[in-house]
Amino acid sequence: MNPWIKLAAESGPGVNPPASQPPPPPPSSATAAPPPPSSTRKVHVGWRVLAVVYAVLFGIFAVAFTVEGIQVAGEPDCAVENGQYVLPPDPSEDECIVSSSGSKYATVGLLIGAGVLGIVSAACALILGITGNRRYLKAVLGALVIALVLYGLGVSIGVDVLQR
Helix, strand or coil: CCHHHHHHHHHCCCCCCCCCCCCCCCCCHHHCCCCCCCCCCECCHHHHHHHHHHHHHHHHHHHHHHHHHHHHHHCCECEEECCEEECCCCCCCCEEECCCHHHHHHHHHHHHHHHHHHHHHHHHHHHHHHHCECCHHHHHHHHHHHHHHHHHHHHHHCCCEEEC
């Protein structure tokens, strides 16, 4: 009778015979698998410098978008007399908005929204430039695209201005 079968019969069910060979040695550090790629990879120095330059330039443009929206909001609406638009009687006012107040407020909202998103994009670009963390790149590009679309819509709706 085979000694292994005899040993298995004596020890009962579920017991395996002893292994005839020792377990293999653990793998050495030279053959270890490389760590998985990190999602927070750093960008190169040239891209970081470009991000800081972008942050400064687009930050200035974003402030200009916001100031333009605030300026349009402060303009008075023109009066209509005999089917003609006329300037307000106040001599300190040298221009007024001819378009409807709905388009005025839509333009103001879109321009201020574009300015705020532009500032967010510039801030994310500045963080990208300082830290080099690549995950801010999507925020920069996303906020940039949305800000430019909002600005384009605000300008295309626009308002007509009557000047003295």
